[in-house]
Amino acid sequence: MAASELFGQRGRLFAGILLCCLLAGMMVWAGTTTDDPLEHQYPTDVEVTPTPETYVGEQVVLGGQIVDTDPVVIATRASGYGRFLLVDANDQVQNVDGALETGDHVTVFGTLTDEEALVVEHGLTQNPDDRGYMFLVSILGGLLVAGRFLNGWRFDRKALAFVPRSKAGSRGNEDAKARSQLDGENEVDRNTQPTPNIKRGGR
Structure with missing residues (x-):
């Protein structure tokens, strides 16, 4: 080498x-x-729900399902436990589907004014189907790109590099063509060799 x-x-x-x-x-x-307050390390519903009195007056992030819309109330637990009143939720929560409805999943950021109320400063709705769709599209797109790449390229372990598969195929075709040409030349040589005269002996 x-x-x-x-x-x-x-x-x-x-x-x-x-x-x-x-x-x-x-x-x-x-x-x-990140500049998104929902991504900072503020106390979340996991920490706030068991002891909300500890976080009164602090900025927190709560996530849950809307169980009432007039006024807006969320439950941070699937069982309905951990209910908080969201003040100004209709004005501050970003919802592309329109008004907030019962069953919507929201994540909100704001100040906990008492044990059961949060003044919303920023928030957004989350559709569980959107996340599944995003992962599905990403996986299918990745598989498609990988398949097209591997269809045209292969990894050469000796060279530690990806090389086009066409090179390997053309090289094999050239070798086969050379062997075929050589066989043809050998056949021509055999046909052009003079045939030895055989004398028949008389009695």
């Missing part, structure tokens, strides 16, 4: 490892820097 080829393989391997490390680092960095 040539020194330049060996260096090229090591360079590609090093570049691949470096890119993976950079990707992981950017994912961690992106996950820790």
